[in-house]
Amino acid sequence: MKYAELLGQARDAITVRRVFGDPYESDGAVVIPAASVGGGGGGGGGTGDGADGRGEGEGLAFGMGAEPVGAFVLRDGKLTWHPALDVNAIIATVGKVLIAGIVAFAVTRRGKRRD
Template sequence: MEDATRRDILETLTERLGKRQVFGEPVQQGDTTLLPVASVRSGGGRHGHRDDDGVGIGVDARAVGAFSVSADGKVAWHPAVNVNKIVWGGQLALATVLVAFAIAFRRKR
């Protein structure tokens, strides 16, 4: 891969993963300012030989919460609630109970 192409890729990554990736734009709500916070992970790799190079780049971002700053200077953390994880955990617990009941009733016969 040419050095110019590598530089272009790095510049693009720097631009996309630069400012405002972890802390979002502040939002004013009355006398309170909200500062959204995200968890951002990125990675990349390269494989191949002389004429057959490949480059892969991945980015994972998820909201983790927000800081609220009131007019009197009080700061509070408000975690984001991931409803999908809660539902998935409930489904997993239900499946575990059902399997346990199936095993228990099967042995009694």
């Protein structure tokens, strides 16, 4: 794949249609889903001698990710924002806090036994 082709695909991939989904109706309201979209890329090139004495080289990569963040809801002429709930992030955060608390408790209890 050539550089121009990949850059064209990257440009097409990062559009407002990736951030905001198609509106749809639900229970008399219009719902517009939204996502956080990010991406990045890099490229290379080359000339000169390779290990076998030939000059060559080329390289290009692109990556993209998205996750839902919520939805706008239009009901009775009023627009409201409803954030998405990331249960996995909540569980991971609570788990880290619990582990830190257990470690802190164990360390302080251990120090008191020595006195």
